Amino acid sequence: MDSILAGMQLALTWQSIGAVLIGLIAGQLLGAIPGLTATMTVALLIPYTYYLDPWVGIPMLIGMFKGSLFGSSITAILVKTPGTPAAAATVLDGYPLAQQGKGEKACKMALYSSVFGDSFSDIVLIFGAAFLASIALNFGPAEYTLLVAFSLLTMGFVSGAKVWKGLFAMLLGMMLGIIGLDPVTASPRMTMGFLEMEEGIGLIPMLIGFLAVAEVLRQMELPRKHLATSTVTFSTDPADRRVSWAEFKSCLPTIFKSSALGTAVGALPGISATVAAFLAYNEAKRSSKTPERFGKGALEGVAAPEAANNAVSGANLIPLMAFGIPGDIAAALILSALLIQGITPGPVIFRDNPEPIYAIFTALLLANFFNLILGHWLIKVARKVVGVPKRILFPVVLVIAAAGAYAMRGSVFDIQLVFLFGLLGWALTKMAFPTVPLLIGFILMPILESNLRISMLIAGSVPNPFGYFFARPAFVSLLAVMALMLVLVLRRVMRDRQAARAAGLRSSG
Amino acid sequence: MPTHVRLELILIAIFLPLIALFAFWYVPLSIDEPKGFGSDSEISPRFAPYLLAALMAAAMIGRLLNLGLIWLRGGIDDLADDLTEIGTPTETRRGLVLNSVATLYGFILVPVLGFYAASFALTTFLVHRLGEKRLLVVAAVGVASVVFTYLLFDELLSVRLPRGAIADLFKG
Numbered sequence: 311m312d313s314i315l316a317g318m319q320l321a322l323t324w325q326s327i328g329a330v331l332i333g334l335i336a337g338q339l340l341g342a343i344p345g346l347t348a349t350m351t352v353a354l355l356i357p358y359t360y361y362l363d364p365w366v367g368i369p370m371l372i373g374m375f376k377g378s379l380f381g382s383s384i385t386a387i388l389v390k391t392p393g394t395p396a397a398a399a400t401v402l403d404g405y406p407l408a409q410q411g412k413g414e415k416a417c418k419m420a421l422y423s424s425v426f427g428d429s430f431s432d433i434v435l436i437f438g439a440a441f442l443a444s445i446a447l448n449f450g451p452a453e454y455t456l457l458v459a460f461s462l463l464t465m466g467f468v469s470g471a472k473v474w475k476g477l478f479a480m481l482l483g484m485m486l487g488i489i490g491l492d493p494v495t496a497s498p499r500m501t502m503g504f505l506e507m508e509e510g511i512g513l514i515p516m517l518i519g520f521l522a523v524a525e526v527l528r529q530m531e532l533p534r535k536h537l538a539t540s541t542v543t544f545s546t547d548p549a550d551r552r553v554s555w556a557e558f559k560s561c562l563p564t565i566f567k568s569s570a571l572g573t574a575v576g577a578l579p580g581i582s583a584t585v586a587a588f589l590a591y592n593e594a595k596r597s598s599k600t601p602e603r604f605g606k607g608a609l610e611g612v613a614a615p616e617a618a619n620n621a622v623s624g625a626n627l628i629p630l631m632a633f634g635i636p637g638d639i640a641a642a643l644i645l646s647a648l649l650i651q652g653i654t655p656g657p658v659i660f661r662d663n664p665e666p667i668y669a670i671f672t673a674l675l676l677a678n679f680f681n682l683i684l685g686h687w688l689i690k691v692a693r694k695v696v697g698v699p700k701r702i703l704f705p706v707v708l709v710i711a712a713a714g715a716y717a718m719r720g721s722v723f724d725i726q727l728v729f730l731f732g733l734l735g736w737a738l739t740k741m742a743f744p745t746v747p748l749l750i751g752f753i754l755m756p757i758l759e760s761n762l763r764i765s766m767l768i769a770g771s772v773p774n775p776f777g778y779f780f781a782r783p784a785f786v787s788l789l790a791v792m793a794l795m796l797v798l799v800l801r802r803v804m805r806d807r808q809a810a811r812a813a814g815l816r817s818s819g
Numbered sequence: 820m821p822t823h824v825r826l827e828l829i830l831i832a833i834f835l836p837l838i839a840l841f842a843f844w845y846v847p848l849s850i851d852e853p854k855g856f857g858s859d860s861e862i863s864p865r866f867a868p869y870l871l872a873a874l875m876a877a878a879m880i881g882r883l884l885n886l887g888l889i890w891l892r893g894g895i896d897d898l899a900d901d902l903t904e905i906g907t908p909t910e911t912r913r914g915l916v917l918n919s920v921a922t923l924y925g926f927i928l929v930p931v932l933g934f935y936a937a938s939f940a941l942t943t944f945l946v947h948r949l950g951e952k953r954l955l956v957v958a959a960v961g962v963a964s965v966v967f968t969y970l971l972f973d974e975l976l977s978v979r980l981p982r983g984a985i986a987d988l989f990k991g
Binding site: 702 | 823827830834845849851853862864868874878879881882885905910911913917918924925926929930934938941945946949950956963964965967971978980
């Protein structure tokens with residue numbers, strides 16, 4: 311108890327609180343710029359933390375990380391341009407809501423779900439870090455393969471478009487995802503001789519191209535009178551500008567489930583917040599009684615990805631705090647900042663010197679609280695920015711998108727990719743192909759392939775390959791859960807088709 | 820036959836040969852089978868492209884069979900139309916022009932003129948083309964976008980945006 315109080319005292323000084331606030335404001339503003347990911351904002355701040363007191367530098371980093379995750383959602387909702395890849399799934403229902411004049415409501419729902427997801431995973435981190443990390447460590451390549459393959463399987467069938475177009479788009483995304491060096495033999499695949507392609511296609515240019523540039527180009531082709539208005543008009547009805555308690559309550563099961571999913575995914579090293587957001591969105595749609603509302607402006611469609619992607623941020627710290635193993639790049643950067651300050655996370659610190667850990671926990675919860683307050687301010691600022699007419703805003707968005715894509719790797723090639731993917735995204739939209747399965751296929755394929763091949767290599771080196779898989783309790787449990795979920799998905803598809811037939815419509819296939 | 824079904828058939832007619840070309844010509848040509856390290860790997864580097872190409876072809880053949888069955892049952896005209904929100908032909912033509920401008924910016928203007936000059940040219944051109952008649956506003960938007968990106972990226976984030984081949988010539 312003394313350690314907890316001492317830790318809280320470290321984080322509750324006015325310098326620490328000020329640092330959290332500065333970090334949050336900077337993070338929210340930078341996170342809203344396409345291409346500047348939460349990881350990048352943390353990376354930019356790390357060198358400066360060396361010169362700061364540990365309990366100024368670390369709370370500032372935490373604030374910046376959390377702020378950038380929420381900031382990215384604002385542009386995802388209002389201008390269909392996610393600031394970070396993690397907010398890409400938020401576009402799906404956030405943007406349609408904004409077009410209905412409910413942009414402020416969508417932003418507020420994103421804020422509340424973000425803070426809920428964040429706080430949920432922070433509490434899990436505080437109370438269950440060691441337990442969850444031990445479960446996560448049982449997940450090997452075989453379990454990852456199963457998890458990703460299942461996500462892809464359900465994605466193709468519930469994409470909402472004609473099934474073949476959904477599958478084709480997903481497979482095309484997977485094809486783009488394998489460009490680069492082979493994960494086992496390192497031989498180049500489909501790089502067309504470009505050295506830049508050997509690293510693979512960057513996620514940032516891909517997302518900016520498909521979501522921002524394609525949409526801006528699609529909007530710019532509309533008649534001029536349409537472009538003289540602002541990107542988003544805000545309804546004057548107060549009900550469209552706030553989230554009522556009834557609305558929040560109806561989304562609460564989704565938020566809770568997505569937070570749990572995000573926390574579970576975040577505890578697994580190597581799976582990003584982007585993946586968690588799409589998984590949560592899929593699950594919210596799959597389990598909804600009215601899945602047809604998704605993609606047209608469902609509040610749950612905003613709440614699910616936002617709760618999940620923010621839950622990942624806290625959960626990523628679980629293996630870091632419990633074992634000193636960072637769960638993703640952002641956690642690795644936070645680890646490096648802690649090491650700079652002479653704090654080495656892991657089981658030993660919990661036993662010998664737990665005050666800094668409790669100070670970090672306090673800073674995490676503090677950042678969530680201030681994120682909630684400052685988030686309202688950011689929404690007001692964003693309202694003014696998107697009030698600019700489209701003919702002025704869209705060209706500026708293209709320029710910022712190009713700069714954001716360049717900033718990640720410092721390569722002009724990435725700017726070119728942004729416009730190539732913008733063209734491809736525009737063309738696919740014209741042919742009524744859904745782009746979401748393509749993006750999910752692209753994100754998940756490298757994880758699927760490398761884990762599948764490592765599993766095959768391991769299985770090939772033991773006398774009984776099947777025995778290897780079925781002797782793993784985590785694999786068998788996961789397989790049983792997935793078989794059950796697959797049955798539920800297929801039942802839903804069959805039921806929808808029967809309902810469509812009963813309504814006199816023929817299934818479009 | 821409805822237009823959307825005809826378009827689907829045209830797309831499949833284009834994509835199927837392309838997939839075949841990819842699998843039988845491009846993959847063997849561009850992806851080397853490993854020799855030495857990795858040659859004993861359980862799965863070849865060509866496995867994923869072959870599998871994905873086969874699944875893409877299967878999705879399209881499945882759709883063709885599905886359409887064939889629907890046609891035999893006489894229900895081809897009742898199929899749901901998914902092309903309702905793709906815009907008019909005029910809009911598509913305008914979109915093609917705008918795509919060309921964006922491509923020109925990314926592939927020629929930025930590498931040659933540098934990011935700032937190219938961005939000024941792009942924003943002023945687009946703002947004017949999209950209907951802004953006041954030249955002062957057009958120029959102000961161009962300058963503001965350049966100043967904003969410079970302050971944010973070059974000054975605040977220390978990311979030096981590309982200066983272009985022309986600036987490199989002068990520097991040399």
